[in-house]
Amino acid sequence: MTTIWTGLAIGAVYALVAVGYNITMAQSGIFNFTQGQVMVFGCFFAWFTMVDLNLPWWGAAVAGAVVCGLIGLLVELLAVRPVVARHGAHGHALLVTTVGAFVIILGALAATWGRTPKSLPFFGGSETVTLLGGKLSPVDLWLVAIAVVTALAMHLVSGRTSWGLSGRAATDNPDAAKAKGVNVTALRTTAFMLAGALGGLLGPVLAPKVGVSVSIGVSLTIYGFVALALGGFGSYLGCLVGGAAVGLVQASAGRYFGAEYPPLILFGLLVLILLVKPTGLFGHRGLRVV
Amino acid sequence: MSTRQRLSALALDTPAPAIAAFVLVALLPLFGLAGHWQQQLALIAIYTLICSGLNLSFGYAGELALGQVAVFASGAYISAILYQHGFTDILGGFAVAVCLAAVTGLLTGIPGLRLSRWALALVSFFYVLLVPELLKLFESETGGTAGLAGILAPTFFGWPLGTTGFYVVAVVVTLLWMLLQRNLIVSRFGQFLRILSASPTLTESLGGSVYRLRVQAYVIGALPAGLAGVLYTYLTGFVSPEAFTLHLLIALLAATVVGGAASVWGAPVGAAILVLGPLQLKSFEEYSTLAYGVFLVVIGTAFSGGLAGLARKLRDRVLPRPGPQGAGDGESAADLSIPGTRMVVAGVEKSFAGLRALSGVDLTVEPGTIAAIIGPNGAGKTTLLNLVSGLLPADTGRVELAGRELTGLRAHQVSRLGVGRTFQTPVDLGSMSVLEVVESGRFRKGNLGSLSAILRLPKYHRVREADRKAAVAALSFAGLEHAAAQDAASLPLGTRRLLEVVRSVAGEPSVLLLDEPAAGLDDSELRELGMLMRRIRDAGGTVVLVEHNVPFVMDVADQVFAMELGRVIAAGPPEVVRRDQRVIDSYLGRRGRREPADHELDPRTT
Numbered sequence: 001m002t003t004i005w006t007g008l009a010i011g012a013v014y015a016l017v018a019v020g021y022n023i024t025m026a027q028s029g030i031f032n033f034t035q036g037q038v039m040v041f042g043c044f045f046a047w048f049t050m051v052d053l054n055l056p057w058w059g060a061a062v063a064g065a066v067v068c069g070l071i072g073l074l075v076e077l078l079a080v081r082p083v084v085a086r087h088g089a090h091g092h093a094l095l096v097t098t099v100g101a102f103v104i105i106l107g108a109l110a111a112t113w114g115r116t117p118k119s120l121p122f123f124g125g126s127e128t129v130t131l132l133g134g135k136l137s138p139v140d141l142w143l144v145a146i147a148v149v150t151a152l153a154m155h156l157v158s159g160r161t162s163w164g165l166s167g168r169a170a171t172d173n174p175d176a177a178k179a180k181g182v183n184v185t186a187l188r189t190t191a192f193m194l195a196g197a198l199g200g201l202l203g204p205v206l207a208p209k210v211g212v213s214v215s216i217g218v219s220l221t222i223y224g225f226v227a228l229a230l231g232g233f234g235s236y237l238g239c240l241v242g243g244a245a246v247g248l249v250q251a252s253a254g255r256y257f258g259a260e261y262p263p264l265i266l267f268g269l270l271v272l273i274l275l276v277k278p279t280g281l282f283g284h285r286g287l288r289v290v
Numbered sequence: 291m292s293t294r295q296r297l298s299a300l301a302l303d304t305p306a307p308a309i310a311a312f313v314l315v316a317l318l319p320l321f322g323l324a325g326h327w328q329q330q331l332a333l334i335a336i337y338t339l340i341c342s343g344l345n346l347s348f349g350y351a352g353e354l355a356l357g358q359v360a361v362f363a364s365g366a367y368i369s370a371i372l373y374q375h376g377f378t379d380i381l382g383g384f385a386v387a388v389c390l391a392a393v394t395g396l397l398t399g400i401p402g403l404r405l406s407r408w409a410l411a412l413v414s415f416f417y418v419l420l421v422p423e424l425l426k427l428f429e430s431e432t433g434g435t436a437g438l439a440g441i442l443a444p445t446f447f448g449w450p451l452g453t454t455g456f457y458v459v460a461v462v463v464t465l466l467w468m469l470l471q472r473n474l475i476v477s478r479f480g481q482f483l484r485i486l487s488a489s490p491t492l493t494e495s496l497g498g499s500v501y502r503l504r505v506q507a508y509v510i511g512a513l514p515a516g517l518a519g520v521l522y523t524y525l526t527g528f529v530s531p532e533a534f535t536l537h538l539l540i541a542l543l544a545a546t547v548v549g550g551a552a553s554v555w556g557a558p559v560g561a562a563i564l565v566l567g568p569l570q571l572k573s574f575e576e577y578s579t580l581a582y583g584v585f586l587v588v589i590g591t592a593f594s595g596g597l598a599g600l601a602r603k604l605r606d607r608v609l610p611r612p613g614p615q616g617a618g619d620g621e622s623a624a625d626l627s628i629p630g631t632r633m634v635v636a637g638v639e640k641s642f643a644g645l646r647a648l649s650g651v652d653l654t655v656e657p658g659t660i661a662a663i664i665g666p667n668g669a670g671k672t673t674l675l676n677l678v679s680g681l682l683p684a685d686t687g688r689v690e691l692a693g694r695e696l697t698g699l700r701a702h703q704v705s706r707l708g709v710g711r712t713f714q715t716p717v718d719l720g721s722m723s724v725l726e727v728v729e730s731g732r733f734r735k736g737n738l739g740s741l742s743a744i745l746r747l748p749k750y751h752r753v754r755e756a757d758r759k760a761a762v763a764a765l766s767f768a769g770l771e772h773a774a775a776q777d778a779a780s781l782p783l784g785t786r787r788l789l790e791v792v793r794s795v796a797g798e799p800s801v802l803l804l805d806e807p808a809a810g811l812d813d814s815e816l817r818e819l820g821m822l823m824r825r826i827r828d829a830g831g832t833v834v835l836v837e838h839n840v841p842f843v844m845d846v847a848d849q850v851f852a853m854e855l856g857r858v859i860a861a862g863p864p865e866v867v868r869r870d871q872r873v874i875d876s877y878l879g880r881r882g883r884r885e886p887a888d889h890e891l892d893p894r895t896t
Contacts, residue, residue, distance in 0.1 A: 092352030100586025107580030274401035
């Protein structure tokens with residue numbers, strides 16, 4: 001049972017990364033390579049504000065949301081907008097500029113706060129609780145709850161608000177959406193800001209779980225993508241399921257086979273899902289272009 | 291040709307200067323190049339190999355391969371493991387590493403490339419996480435985190451290879467790879483990749499399987515990284531997981547785009563900057579990641595050609611390119627045969643999300659005729675063309691070409707069976723010349739011939755010669771031979787639309803589908819288009835035209851099909867269709883009742 005709780009807790013982290021990916025995918029059709037790295041920035045920033053500046057956790061969360069929202073804005077303005085203007089939203093030039101933005105955030109973190117890992121204790125305590133026969137810490141409970149609430153909220157936002165609905169129109173057919181008066185650029189910018197702000201807001205909860213270190217960006221980026229691919233591109237609830245699946249596989253493979261196996265098994269899972277069901281379990285819109 | 295022209299052609303159109311430079315570098319030890327510098331240059335050669343692989347998959351095919359460092363690691367480790375087992379021959383190491391690289395590439399390429407470009411980037415990025423775990427898993431062979439040491443003195447056909455010998459091998463192997471890659475880039479395959487990065491749809495309609503091209507480019511791009519791995523092991527004598535990090539991947543990506551991603555010879559420049567540049571200095575170490583990121587963003591947004599792109603622009607300004615030989619050498623239009631076949635469309639239906647776009651279309655087009663499809667917007671004309679050319683699957687119904695069923699085939703297969711088509715908006719193909727664009731229309735005939743192109747076998751020259759002749763003939767068909775050497779993108783829009791037709795003609799299609807070729811043409815261009823279409827018909831072609839310019843249609847077509855709401859409502863010779871009451875009511879309106887004199891009248895002015 002403890003393994004299941006561990007899996008669900010780390011799965012919640014991946015689900016949150018996937019939700020972040022999905023926001024820009026759903027609103028602009030662009031894959032935001034920087035999402036995982038922005039979340040790492042959120043962790044560093046939470047550490048900085050709570051340990052160095054002694055801010056309360058909610059103050060750190062708000063400050064993190066503002067700063068990471070601005071990072072999202074900068075990524076969109078500097079690495080996405082000029083490329084979309086020149087080559088359109090589906091050219092390969094975007095690949096290199098978003099990877100570049102990922103690298104810049106990584107480099108900035110390493111240059112400012114160094115490569116030695118830091119740690120941030122969870123503000124809600126660290127005494128483990130026993131639930132249904134398994135042990136888990138308060139931060140795990142928080143993460144699972146936050147992931148569920150966030151995914152549900154985004155699901156409702158995308159289906160019920162005009163912002164979410166215009167996003168669907170804009171990704172289905174940008175030209176038609178433009179002709180109907182949808183501001184495609186504004187949708188994209190707000191999506192990047194929202195995804196960034198989400199990453200920053202979560203800093204105080206994420207940092208105690210995943211650690212404060214530049215080396216976690218890659219695994220967040222990749223496992224978040226596996227969660228998205230499993231759950232289905234375009235589906236917020238799918239992110240939740242995908243995240244949980246990745247977390248459970250990781251925890252149980254690590255427990256029963258050894259620490260080297262989870263990445264291999266998850267890689268196999270990703271390859272399998274892309275080959276067998278490219279839309280993911282709940283995706284309605286494939287990423288298929290061929 | 292004067293000597294000067296010949297010299298400039300040698301310098302600009304062949305890799306002769308690069309070969310000379312590489313040979314010079316390989317000979318440097320004779321002039322007393324010190325050991326340290328030999329090592330630095332060998333490292334440049336290693337990075338050149340990796341960057342040139344990235345050039346192929348990213349620069350040309352538009353696929354970002356983030357697993358390149360993992361392939362590099364696989365090459366390094368496999369040669370180290372072979373060495374431990376007593377197989378010290380460097381050529382054997384190369385062979386095994388190349389095979390391993392191909393497998394590694396296929397493993398990420400096949401699933402990753404079925405989806406968007408993002409998926410491949412992420413799936414291949416996964417290797418960054420996998421490499422350390424795999425090395426730990428096979429610790430008995432790989433030495434785990436400690437790595438393998440003492441892998442020195444490889445052999446070459448049994449002869450021990452000294453430091454200088456190794457240096458020469460590294461430079462020569464790199465040069466050989468670069469030459470092979472250069473040959474591949476200028477072949478049909480390379481041209482296809484350039485088209486692919488501009489438009490997958492166009493690639494399919496020219497007979498190239500987008501999926502297969504992507505996988506091939508990606509896998510071939512992985513091969514040099516395997517070679518580089520072998521060289522790296524023997525250069526350092528030591529491999530450990532610490533050598534194959536995200537940081538190296540980032541640095542190599544940056545070197546690739548700085549050198550110029552869509553160029554063959556940008557790779558050594560980028561690699562040299564990486565090895566010799568200031569970012570290797572200790573004082574810059576902390577900021578190097580940041581700097582690489584800035585390079586990626588700035589070059590990606592502003593100078594997508596990198597240094598090679600700048601050099602190309604400079605060269606084109608200083609030395610205008612000589613025109614292709616053979617252009618306008620009095621090839622006559624008669625050289626081009628267009629063996630048209632009968633096309634039958636029967637009972638074709640198609641719905642989009644419940645909306646019926648085509649509800650049972652039947653039409654037959656005979657060879658040697660021009661058939662026009664007219665009708666209001668939304669009548670289903672372009673949908674019909676897309677169905678015939680395989681870009682969309684039909685819900686029911688058949689499409690046949692000379693009795694052969696096309697239904698259910700993919701667009702590239704349909705194209706290879708002889709269906710040529712043009713699009714409403716010509717795709718911008720960057721720096722391709724008019725002649726190259728027209729030659730690409732020939733690619734659907736025969737296979738890509740990549741192997742004969744890489745090795746420059748006689749067959750390659752024969753096919754190239756035939757392509758060039760047919761392209762020149764097709765150009766002269768439309769009176770465009772004078773523009774052969776120009777960049778296609780520099781032509782006015784009207785000429786580019788004609789060029790679309792010419793490209794299809796060069797492929798000697800059994801059926802030619804034209805999607806609104808007359809839109810936006812001025813009167814003289816319209817006359818040229820009409821003349822070109824009649825010549826195609828007279829040469830035996832089957833021409834199907836979708837067009838809104840009614841006077842033009844009535845003038846040029848032998849057979850007119852009027853469509854409305856997904857159905858053919860009238861068919862027959864132009865004079866019959868133009869008097870059909872339903873056609874007049876639904877589409878022609880006032881224009882239809884006018885007397886034939888209105889064919890000089892452009893509908894846009896009415």
